[in-house]
Amino acid sequence: MLEITDLHVAVDGKPILKGVDLSVQAGEVHAVMGPNGSGKSTLAHVIAGRPGYAVTAGEIRYLGQDLIGQTPEERARAGIFLAFQYPVEIPGVANIQLLKSALNQVRRARGETELDAMDFLDYVQSRLGLVGMKEELLYRAVNEGFSGGEKKRNEILQMAVLEPRLAILDETDSGLDIDALKAVADGVNALRGPQRAMVLVTHYQRLLNYIRPDRVHVLADGRMVKSGGPELALELEERGYGWLEAAPEARRARA
Amino acid sequence: MRIAQEERAAYLAAGRSAMEAGPSWLKLGRHEALESFFRAGFPGREEAWKYTSLTALEKRRLHSPAPGAEFLPDSLPAGHLLTYGNGYALSRSTSLPEGMLGRLDVALAHTTLPAAARFGTLAGRESALVALDTALWREGVVLHVPAQWRVDEPIFIVRTIDEDGAMVHERSLIVLEPGARATVVELCNGRGDYWRNAATEIFVGARAHLSYVKLVEDGAAAIHTGALFARQEQDSRLDVLSLALGGQLTRQDIALDLAGAGAGATLNGCFLAGGRSHVDHHTRIEHTAAHTQSREAFRGIAAGRGRGVFDGLIVVRPGAQKADARQSSRNLLLSPLAEIDAKPQLEIYADDVKCSHGATVGRLDESQVFYLRSRGIGDVQARAMLTHAFALEACAAIAPGTLRDWLTQRLDGALDRLVEEGRK
Numbered sequence: 227m228l229e230i231t232d233l234h235v236a237v238d239g240k241p242i243l244k245g246v247d248l249s250v251q252a253g254e255v256h257a258v259m260g261p262n263g264s265g266k267s268t269l270a271h272v273i274a275g276r277p278g279y280a281v282t283a284g285e286i287r288y289l290g291q292d293l294i295g296q297t298p299e300e301r302a303r304a305g306i307f308l309a310f311q312y313p314v315e316i317p318g319v320a321n322i323q324l325l326k327s328a329l330n331q332v333r334r335a336r337g338e339t340e341l342d343a344m345d346f347l348d349y350v351q352s353r354l355g356l357v358g359m360k361e362e363l364l365y366r367a368v369n370e371g372f373s374g375g376e377k378k379r380n381e382i383l384q385m386a387v388l389e390p391r392l393a394i395l396d397e398t399d400s401g402l403d404i405d406a407l408k409a410v411a412d413g414v415n416a417l418r419g420p421q422r423a424m425v426l427v428t429h430y431q432r433l434l435n436y437i438r439p440d441r442v443h444v445l446a447d448g449r450m451v452k453s454g455g456p457e458l459a460l461e462l463e464e465r466g467y468g469w470l471e472a473a474p475e476a477r478r479a480r481a
Numbered sequence: 482m483r484i485a486q487e488e489r490a491a492y493l494a495a496g497r498s499a500m501e502a503g504p505s506w507l508k509l510g511r512h513e514a515l516e517s518f519f520r521a522g523f524p525g526r527e528e529a530w531k532y533t534s535l536t537a538l539e540k541r542r543l544h545s546p547a548p549g550a551e552f553l554p555d556s557l558p559a560g561h562l563l564t565y566g567n568g569y570a571l572s573r574s575t576s577l578p579e580g581m582l583g584r585l586d587v588a589l590a591h592t593t594l595p596a597a598a599r600f601g602t603l604a605g606r607e608s609a610l611v612a613l614d615t616a617l618w619r620e621g622v623v624l625h626v627p628a629q630w631r632v633d634e635p636i637f638i639v640r641t642i643d644e645d646g647a648m649v650h651e652r653s654l655i656v657l658e659p660g661a662r663a664t665v666v667e668l669c670n671g672r673g674d675y676w677r678n679a680a681t682e683i684f685v686g687a688r689a690h691l692s693y694v695k696l697v698e699d700g701a702a703a704i705h706t707g708a709l710f711a712r713q714e715q716d717s718r719l720d721v722l723s724l725a726l727g728g729q730l731t732r733q734d735i736a737l738d739l740a741g742a743g744a745g746a747t748l749n750g751c752f753l754a755g756g757r758s759h760v761d762h763h764t765r766i767e768h769t770a771a772h773t774q775s776r777e778a779f780r781g782i783a784a785g786r787g788r789g790v791f792d793g794l795i796v797v798r799p800g801a802q803k804a805d806a807r808q809s810s811r812n813l814l815l816s817p818l819a820e821i822d823a824k825p826q827l828e829i830y831a832d833d834v835k836c837s838h839g840a841t842v843g844r845l846d847e848s849q850v851f852y853l854r855s856r857g858i859g860d861v862q863a864r865a866m867l868t869h870a871f872a873l874e875a876c877a878a879i880a881p882g883t884l885r886d887w888l889t890q891r892l893d894g895a896l897d898r899l900v901e902e903g904r905k
Binding site (some may be wrong): 267275276277297298299301302303307308310313314316317319320324326327331332335367384390410 | 848855867874
């Protein structure tokens with residue numbers, strides 16, 4: 227589903243990703259772990275098409291299509307979803323208004339008809355339960371005045387409503403207490419399916435106690451330095467990232 | 482600058498019929514006001530007119546027009562309705578008696594009416610434009626709500642001007658006696674290169690509550706200079722909303738005096754400046770009495786070569802202890818040649834007060850744009866959504882309901898056109 231080959235990305239002229247490879251198949255959940263500043267968030271955002279992130283070399287293919295050059299909205303309509311580490315507050319735009327506009331755009335791109343107001347409300351309410359979110363938050367401005375946990379649940383709600391093929395979750399676990407973490411993980415697990423792939427970008431292993439990944443990758447200094455099964459995450463939890471960053475053979479292996 | 486002798490005759494000719502009607506005290510006042518305009522001339526050099534020039538007005542050959550036609554906007558909500566064409570009263574559709582809502586010149590002919598005594602006490606001669614208005618206004622509007630009366634439905638005053646070169650001086654007097662309530666919408670629309678000069682005086686009695694909306698939808702070549710003066714008594718409430726959505730040059734001077742203890746006011750506005758248009762709001766809120774509260778929020782949006790000005794002064798007088806004032810001016814530029822100048826000012830002469838102000842001028846937040854786009858919403862739609870959300874905050878002080886929905890529609894429609902222009 228997602229094939230990233232030798233991806234180089236610069237932000238403000240500064241190289242951040244220096245040759246990343248990643249291959250994710252439908253139905254799989256991958257975790258991308260790594261220390262702060264390793265380029266994890268850059269990878270997440272460049273897949274979503276954030277302006278200002280320049281791909282200087284390499285390829286991102288999604289469902290066989292070259293993603294580079296596609297706008298963020300084209301990618302979203304094609305089924306890519308990014309859950310933000312820092313969900314943006316948008317005063318004056320009601321949460322429900324964002325959901326409705328976004329869903330209708332995505333449905334149109336899928337060749338489906340737009341939902342009328344009643345069907346849309348029924349549908350959104352059925353999704354609220356998945357993330358344990360209070361209905362009143364639908365009528366508030368997007369993320370404005372939301373707690374950290376509410377913001378993250380709101381991201382998962384948007385994902386549940388839009389039903390993407392490929393979901394990238396950028397540090398969705400950061401800043402959550404254990405209840406919120408469980409609620410978010412329950413939502414994510416409920417959305418796992420054979421047609422859907424997910425990439426969890428995370429610093430800590432904690433989230434992986436609740437969402438079991440198929441593959442774990444370690445990103446350090448803009449390169450994937452190690453890949454393995456779910457047990458790699460536990461090893462990282464125990465040993466930290468230092469041993470990987472220091473290992474020169476890992477870098478040579480990628481070169 | 483003084484008005485030259487040869488030009489004075491033109492104003493006298495334009496105003497003759499208006500100036501010769503009415504009781505003698507009014508006629509005398511008109512002549513004195515005209516003299517004072519002649520001496521002062523059009524404003525230009527003073528600080529308050531630094532960003533806005535009326536030279537275009539001085540160059541125009543203006544005349545006093547004949548009565549024009551009525552023009553009502555789409556889906557005007559139910560309510561009391563007065564219409565004016567080129568300054569002349571056209572129609573009156575209301576269940577309120579003539580003495581409560583009607584023509585100001587008729588009311589002033591009966592000096593026993595309580596509203597008459599208030600006329601001209603706020604709109605003085607310090608401003609040359611107000612002086613000219615005082616001299617030349619005709620017919621006008623008076624609303625007088627007796628003590629404890631509630632006028633539930635909104636009162637719409639639709640003022641249309643449809644003649645090129647027309648010079649129309651409008652006058653409104655709004656008096657709410659203690660405990661009264663009313664909602665007034667003054668709508669200014671039209672077509673042609675006319676000049677609209679307006680002055681409104683508002684008196685809000687103790688515990689009375691007035692909502693007042695000025696909706697400017699003037700034609701693209703129009704010049705509009707407007708002045709609003711309000712005085713509030715004890716525990717009264719006044720909500721003012723100024724929506725400037727049309728016209729070539731719009732200047733609104735708004736002065737609120739919180740004269741009675743416990744009085745509260747909101748003064749909100751939203752202005753749109755596209756093309757080469759120019760919109761200038763000068764506001765002044767005076768906290769004269771103790772325990773007075775004011776909330777002022779203006780939103781400005783400029784596109785094309787549009788130019789916006791917000792100059793907001795809050796004065797807290799020595800007696801106004803425990804005054805609480807907040808002011809914010811937020812402005813959005815949709816194109817590189819658009820410009821908005823925001824100048825918030827505080828003058829505080831009391832020591833136990835809470836005052837804050839803030840002003841920003843900027844572009845849309847690109848992280849918000851990306852967030853919406855990452856949800857599948859197109860770039861154009863995302864920017865439009867954010868721009869609408871930004872502007873609509875100005876309407877938040879209007880009670881939810883039909884009137885707010887309608888005002889929101891008017892703002893949305895004008896904003897769609899501006900956003901479209903900003904993309905070009």
